[in-house]
Amino acid sequence: VCLSGLFRGDIYKVIANLKFNLIDNLNADLFIFTWDRYVQYPGFCGDENWVYRLFGGKFLKKCPDELKTLSFLKQKFPNTYSKLNIEQGVQKINQKYIQDIVKCSNIQIQNEEEFISSLYLNMTSKRETNRIKMFYGIYKSIQMALEYEKINKFRYDYIFRVRPDIGLIGNIEIKDLNKLKNNELAVDFFSYGVQDQFFYAHRNVMIEVAKIWEYCYEKNDIFLRSFDSSHYLLFIYLTLRNILTVKPNFRRDVSLATRDNVFPNVAKELQEDFLKLNMKIENNINIKNFLEEMFLTSSN
CATH class of the missing domain: 3.90.550 (Spore Coat Polysaccharide Biosynthesis Protein SpsA; Chain A)
Incomplete structure (x- = not known):
């Protein structure tokens, strides 16, 4: 092997x-x-499969379609994206x-x-x-x-x-x-x-x-x-x-090594991004809830 x-x-x-x-x-x-x-914590892996790579199939099934590509996260949540895309530990x-x-x-x-x-x-x-x-x-x-x-x-x-x-x-x-x-x-x-x-x-x-x-x-x-x-x-x-x-x-x-990881604390960054977005994107509440479940329940 x-x-x-x-x-x-x-x-x-x-x-x-x-x-x-x-x-x-x-x-x-x-x-x-x-x-x-x-x-x-390695940062983001892949583009269209980043949720699956970091969290596995359970999270992917309930992930809002908009969030399945990193380009959406980078564009709409720049502060959150920047902090999460840096290697930690x-x-x-x-x-x-x-x-x-x-x-x-x-x-x-x-x-x-x-x-x-x-x-x-x-x-x-x-x-x-x-x-x-x-x-x-x-x-x-x-x-x-x-x-x-x-x-x-x-x-x-x-x-x-x-x-x-x-x-x-x-x-x-x-x-x-x-x-x-x-x-x-x-x-x-x-x-x-x-x-x-x-x-x-x-x-x-x-x-x-x-x-x-x-x-x-x-x-x-x-x-x-x-x-x-x-x-x-x-x-x-x-x-x-x-x-x-x-x-x-x-x-x-593919997510065995990462899905139970301790992720960077992005509470401040998420709040800043959502304040700037206000209600400018569809499915706003579902996206907010999903991001909080992913990153705020298992962060430093």
């Missing part, structure tokens, strides 16, 4: 979920690549921090700023910077697994990629893995492309998927880098490599 990405939210809950549903069940080795900081972490949480076969930690500075690439947006860090983390975590193979003189049959801020719903057995063909990747596939948070496959397929880092950035493939969405880029890359997607055994719980 190759875990890669920024540690944020309730990492203890995420690791416990991962151990119970995947690692312990398959007696799997765990490799972790992360950055040298932990973030308690940031702290430096090291290998001992991770080892105290979970037993690993190997851990690598790097500084984000030093890594980005070392690339000498012209970053077109923050979105591309985050995508670069994601693909690099996937690559490094899988490289750790391959190095571990060499040292211990064996080969893994299957490799899993997992982000450290999502939960898994479901279970898997060896017989399920044995059904996978040598050109299949078990991953969620949507109209916008291939999901990048969790997937698994035979060793050879996962090595090929990890090489997207080399093609995009070490070889600076302009064609692949031209796709703004990591989901669509993954779809194009898998197509070029003749890798087929199949339905995974698990569903993802």
Whole structure:
């Protein structure tokens, strides 16, 4: 199991979920690549799915339609948006921090700023910077697994990629893995492309998927880098490599790390924004009640 990405939210809950549903069940080795900081509250994630990413499906079902896009919140509630879009509870972490949480076969930690500075690439947006860090983390975590193979003189049959801020719903057995063909990747596939948070496959397929880092950035493939969405880029890359997607055994719980978080106190900002708005927007009362339920019942 190759875990890669920024540690944020309730990492203890995420690791416990991962151990119970995947690692312990398959007696799997765990490799972790992360950055040298932990973030308690990450700010907004995504645009049209920000409510789902932070709070889960329960809140999404009762969310007023207007609030489902961040652009509405940013435009109508600028003070609230600004405060909520800043990372909170940031702290430096090291290998001992991770080892105290979970037993690993190997851990690598790097500084984000030093890594980005070392690339000498012209970053077109923050979105591309985050995508670069994601693909690099996937690559490094899988490289750790391959190095571990060499040292211990064996080969893994299957490799899993997992982000450290999502939960898994479901279970898997060896017989399920044995059904996978040598050109299949078990991953969620949507109209916008291939999901990048969790997937698994035979060793050879996962090595090929990890090489997207080399093609995009070490070889600076302009064609692949031209796709703004990591989901669509993954779809194009898998197509070029003749890798087929199949339905995974698990569903993802994308708000596991964040939905019980302590959020920044935005009581003052909400009041200021509503005073300026007055009754200029439709559904005013429902929006006010929903925002207060989300952020004022679980804030500092």
